[in-house]
Amino acid sequence: DIQMTQSPSSLSASVGDRVTITCQASQDISNYLNWYQQKPGKAPKLLIYDASNLETGVPSRFSGSGSGTDFTFTISSLQPEDIATYYCQQYDNLPEATFGQGTRLEIK
Amino acid sequence: QLQLQESGPGLVKPSETLSLTCTVSGGSISSSSYYWGWIRQPPGKGLEWIGSIYYSGSTYYNPSLKSRVTISVDTSKNQFSLKLSSVTAADTAVYYCARRLMTRYYDFWSGYYSRRDWFDPWGQGTLVTVSS
Numbered sequence: 336d337i338q339m340t341q342s343p344s345s346l347s348a349s350v351g352d353r354v355t356i357t358c359q360a361s362q363d364i365s366n367y368l369n370w371y372q373q374k375p376g377k378a379p380k381l382l383i384y385d386a387s388n389l390e391t392g393v394p395s396r397f398s399g400s401g402s403g404t405d406f407t408f409t410i411s412s413l414q415p416e417d418i419a420t421y422y423c424q425q426y427d428n429l430p431e432a433t434f435g436q437g438t439r440l441e442i443k
Numbered sequence: 444q445l446q447l448q449e450s451g452p453g454l455v456k457p458s459e460t461l462s463l464t465c466t467v468s469g470g471s472i473s474s475s476s477y478y479w480g481w482i483r484q485p486p487g488k489g490l491e492w493i494g495s496i497y498y499s500g501s502t503y504y505n506p507s508l509k510s511r512v513t514i515s516v517d518t519s520k521n522q523f524s525l526k527l528s529s530v531t532a533a534d535t536a537v538y539y540c541a542r543r544l545m546t547r548y549y550d551f552w553s554g555y556y557s558r559r560d561w562f563d564p565w566g567q568g569t570l571v572t573v574s575s
Contacts, residue, residue, distance in 0.1 A: 367558060367560070369560070369561050371562075377567075378539055378541075378564075378565035378566060378567055378568050379490065379539075379562070379565055380563075380564075380565070381561050381562070381563040384559065384561050385559060390563075422489065422490055424490075424561075424562075426545075426558065426559075426560035426561075429545060429547075429558060429560060430495060430503035430545060431492065431503075431505065431506075432480075432492040432560065432562070433492070434489055434490040434491070434492070435489070436489045437489045437490075
């Protein structure tokens with residue numbers, strides 16, 4: 336089984352800050368990684384696919400990078416509406432899908 | 444715009460079977476490009492993939508739940524369903540249905556076969572509590 340480890344588990348930042356979340360896979364998963372945003376009480380929403388491709392309609396302040404085992408999700412300038420929990424999801428060993436444990440982002 | 448809506452009992456007794464249905468609107472469940480999936484989220488915890496189904500009926504299940512899970516599809520009603528047997532309190536969760544891409548393709552740039560997979564969109568989710 337491929338394990339996904341996100342860090343930090345929670346994060347507090349100020350509006351305008353640059354925010355970075357990491358996701359580490361237990362083995363090489365190439366670029367087979369997505370990032371989702373889940374706002375409180377809502378369903379997750381796809382933000383980034385294939386590690387670095389921005390989903391249509393998603394603001395450009397969101398970005399993703401990485402390959403192999405180490406991945407990064409970045410918000411270049413934090414906005415109040417970005418308060419959410421963010422999850423990575425690997426799809427190297429289809430049809431199984433594994434999510435990271437999530438990173439809760441709060442405004443300082 | 445494609446929409447998914449979960450429905451089913453919000454309370455299930457221990458040892459019984461949890462049954463949920465996902466109704467797809469704004470598009471056909473028989474699309475050859477997509478699978479359909481169930482994901483759950485225990486209160487305050489992360490996301491767990493349960494299983495996925497193609498409109499033809501081909502299914503894939505999370506190995507950790509496989510012995511208790513059945514996913515089926517009804518193309519005439521544009522619905523797919525989840526059954527989880529022998530439930531315990533550990534199965535208490537918000538259950539989501541979602542469209543799943545899950546595809547393999549030839550990448551001409553690299554010269555290799557690659558894959559792409561995501562869950563999008565999702566239903567709003569339904570809380571199922573297991574309690575006597």
